Amino acid sequence: MADAPTTEPVYKTDALIAEDIDSYLAQHQDKTMLRFITCGSVDDGKSTLIGRLLYDSKMIFEDQLAALENDSKRVGTQGQEIDFALLVDGLAAEREQGITIDVAYRFFATEKRKFIVADCPGHEQYTRNMVTGASTADLAVILIDARKGVLVQTRRHSFLCHQLGIRNIVLAVNKMDLIDYDQSTYDAIVADYQAFADEIGIESFTAMPISGFKGDNITANSENTPWYEGPPLVAHLETVELASTQSAEKPFRMPVQWVNRPNLDFRGFSGLIATGTIRPGDPVRVLPSGKTSTVSKLVLYDQDIEEAQAGQSITICLEDEIDCSRGNVLAAADDPPEASDQFEATIVWLDDDAMLPGRGYWLKLASQTVSATVAEPKYEINVNTMDHLAAKTLELNSIGVAEVTTDKPIVFEAYAENKSLGGFILVDKLTNRTVGAGMLHFSLRRAQNVHWQPTSIGREDHANLKNQTPRVLWFTGLSGSGKSTIANEVEKALNLMNRHTFLLDGDNIRHGLNKDLGFTDADRIENIRRIGEVAKLMADAGLIVLTAFISPFRAERQMVRDMLPEGEFVEIFVDTPLEVAEERDVKGLYKKAREGKLKNFTGIDSPYEAPEKPDITVNTVEMSPQEAAQHIVRSLGALK
Known part of the structure; x- marks a missing residue:
């Protein structure tokens, strides 16, 4: 020592x-x-x-x-x-x-x-x-x-x-x-x-x-x-x-994270430069709108600078007062990236619960956040042999290639060219867990070939013609709860009030539009997605649409709500205890499920997620179908 x-x-x-x-x-x-x-x-x-x-x-x-x-x-x-x-x-x-x-x-x-x-x-x-x-x-x-x-x-x-x-x-x-x-x-x-x-x-x-x-x-x-x-x-x-050295040589791209406006005399757009170099006087394009302007100055902290490169966080001021906000991308005017709503991507699944094809997730790419669905994988990759394996879903730590669809176009580049605009995460809408990470390959050709066609008569014109406010009345509950019966009574009451209605019933739809679907979780999600799209089209036509489906998952009910303008989706929970629904067992389905003859039956071996905050609740133990219908009509209020 x-x-x-x-x-x-x-x-x-x-x-x-x-x-x-x-x-x-x-x-x-x-x-x-x-x-x-x-x-x-x-x-x-x-x-x-x-x-x-x-x-x-x-x-x-x-x-x-x-x-x-x-x-x-x-x-x-x-x-x-x-x-x-x-x-x-x-x-x-x-x-x-x-x-x-x-x-x-x-x-x-x-x-x-x-x-x-x-x-x-x-x-x-x-x-x-x-x-x-x-x-x-x-x-x-x-x-x-x-x-x-x-x-x-x-x-x-x-x-x-x-x-x-x-x-x-x-x-x-x-x-x-x-x-x-x-x-x-x-x-x-x-x-x-x-x-x-x-x-x-x-x-x-x-x-x-x-x-x-x-x-x-x-x-x-x-x-x-x-x-x-x-x-x-x-x-x-x-x-x-360093990769940053190579990034500085690529075309300029900067996802906008924040609109910096401390006072009326200053308006700038702040973010981290993903690739390229930018200087005052350079022409830039705002995406996805495509509007162009010129850089008036660059601000780093509180100092004006003459040049900024990939890896720097800066504020860019433009000469023109054009619309630009968080989620937009500033890019070189003569060499902009693409915008699309359909892609092929490699996905690494990170969640204990398997991926559900068709379920809506939040997709976050750079500063952009959109709703997205993932299709059934084209294949799963075996990392030991590099074989492409058939797969219906992706489990924890699985890696696969699948098509991803977003609810609106996002600005992107292939991940191999630009990590910032090509890498994304998937977030569960209900739990906010990060469930997947992905790398975009390219946009699908069909995304570039399909465009919205403008029409002269819109949904307001259809509604005004019928003198009513379009709504989707979404009845949800266990099998045997009485959804179809109550929905039918509500439609009869609305018909007497001269309202234009249409009833979409779960069993009836499976005879036609959805006859190709089974009862797995993935098929149930696709079932509700299709019904949501049909209900939306009918609401666009000015109708009051009634839908009677088990629709067991909250995420899919929320997906349909998000398709419609605020206030037009009305979630009606037909609250019936499982034991009561099973006692009724009009179709004998619970008995088959208990005997193991009917797989993936909601309430037995497949979950039902009851609404947490339904717009209307009716208890069929306490109310008859007619009383429940009257309660629903009163709750809806005066319909135009």
């Missing part, structure tokens, strides 16, 4: 500390920044490698080092003085199990460059975490345990990195010290990976033998691998070309 100090410790004043901080910032402010991830299979040494990088770059404080030494002794690291993985594995569960669960981000710097590294989990169940880390990375370090070679997760993560547009890939064959730095084993692993890389379209990668534990080929070339002639890992990271 070192002798105790004989003099009082010297503490830095606030001024000296501030001086150190200013010196540090000045030293690093002009350096470029590389974002990269480490990924691969479980226990390939990802966390250890990052810990080694932090240690060798002297990015660890003395108290951290002391705590690290104590933690290493406590977890029992088989003769190892320091367990570098503990620098990164911050969750208690990670330290207990010796695995990475969440994505851990760490900063370090060398003399030439700054770095942000994401340590991504290796387990398949945490694929969604890995996708999160890879989405902003310029480079991926794919680690392989030299004792195990290329594994399933090596393939999965490599495929995901390639799909996510990472073109700089380092194949780090780790733990070379455990195979006595054998070149033949290393060469066999690289050859195996090369064959896989060729199969999935990875054009090039940089392979190197390393030991995160021993430090071989991390900051300097190791004497243990004299046969390796490439650069050490850090040297490669310091010199690889």
Whole structure:
């Protein structure tokens, strides 16, 4: 143990500390920044490698080092003085199990460059975490345990990195010290990976033998691998070309995040430049409207600047007062991106609940948010064999290709060309969970060939002719609750009031329009989507439309509500307890379902999601169908 100090410790004043901080910032402010991830299979040494990088770059404080030494002794690291993985594995569960669960981000710097590294989990169940880390990375370090070679997760993560547009890939064959730095084993692993890389379209990668534990080929070339002639890992990271440099050379695009209007004398459009370079005097186009103007000035913080490039957040002022708001995209006037509402995309499913084709999700792309549906997948991708498999849906961590339709055109570019305008997430409308991540390939040709045809007579003209306000009266409830009976009584009452109506009944529609649909969750969703579209057309014709469908899912009822103008969708909950509906069992369906002869029956082996805030509720235990109908008509009020 070192002798105790004989003099009082010297503490830095606030001024000296501030001086150190200013010196540090000045030293690093002009350096470029590389974002990269480490990924691969479980226990390939990802966390250890990052810990080694932090240690060798002297990015660890003395108290951290002391705590690290104590933690290493406590977890029992088989003769190892320091367990570098503990620098990164911050969750208690990670330290207990010796695995990475969440994505851990760490900063370090060398003399030439700054770095942000994401340590991504290796387990398949945490694929969604890995996708999160890879989405902003310029480079991926794919680690392989030299004792195990290329594994399933090596393939999965490599495929995901390639799909996510990472073109700089380092194949780090780790733990070379455990195979006595054998070149033949290393060469066999690289050859195996090369064959896989060729199969999935990875054009090039940089392979190197390393030991995160021993430090071989991390900051300097190791004497243990004299046969390796490439650069050490850090040297490669310091010199690889950044994606932002390439982005600056592409056409200008900036999604508008905020309209900056602090006073009546200033109006600017703020956002992060995705690609390209912009200067005052450049012509720009606002999309999707297509209106053009010229940049009058660029503002960074409170200073006017003469040029801005990809990666900078700025405010752009235009010479003309044109309509532009959050969700629009400012682009080079002579080279704008496309706008469309139908696409092909690769989707990585991130939710425990499987994807439901036809269900409405929020799609968020850059600053744009729209409602979107995903069709049944064209195929699912087996990341082990790259085979295209038939699939009805996508389960957790599945990767597939499907068509995506949005409720209005969005501005986009293929993900391979522009991550900002090509990458999106899907969000569940009810729970706000992020359920999927996707990469747009191209717009569908039919989206460009189909256009809205303007008509002279609109929905208001149809309604005025009938002297009424169009509405969709949406009856929902369990089978046997009395929906059809009550809807029929309501239509009779409205008919006596000289209202123009039409009743769409669930069973009747399945004899024709929807006779091709079954009763799976996906088919039920498509059933309601079609009915919603028909009901909307009838409402456009000025009719009062009554629909009697179980419509078991809240999301689809909300989807139909969103199709119509505010106030025209009236959700009527026919509230009948399951035991009462089952006692009635007019059609004998509950009995068949209980006997296992009828699958996917609502209330038995398929869920019913009761409305949380229905517009009207009728209880058929307390009311007769006629009384329920009268209550509904009274609740609707005077209809024009």
